Amino acid sequence: MRLSCLPVLLAAVSCDTGEHRWVSTSRDGVVEISQAFASESVTGETAAVYFALRNRGPTDDTLEAIVVEGAGSARIHESGERDGIRVMAPLSALPLPARRVTRLVPGGPHVMLLDLARRPVAGDSLRGVLRFRSGREVSLRAEVHGLTELEDVVQDIRRNAG
């Protein structure tokens, strides 16, 4: 019998059945992060990180802080359009409604890494921690993808979203 992946067994245990199947949960199992990936940096100084956050609990929570190794800071950004131009605006926090999945995707909300010590390239893995208003924490591991692969990654995640 093939061992199946038990995503909520232990926080930060990775699963080798597919790179987007990686899942990490808060110690109490309420908040879960999955499908984390990052885009290769164009300028070398910033990079965007995307993931899905599932709040299994009966109460709302809020993502308040992100720390990523090798990044001077990490900010939550919202994407939008103004006069036909793609713009980004910082969000002070990201609400996680109870019993819902909140997705950070290209063209939508994302985490922006600033002041990177080293330019992330495809194949790298970024590591960090997400902190929530409730005091929960989840670890982050985001594979870096080249800009040309991003659309494929998003398609793959949409297919596997459930």
Ligand SMILES: [Cu+2]
């Ligand atoms: Cu941004």
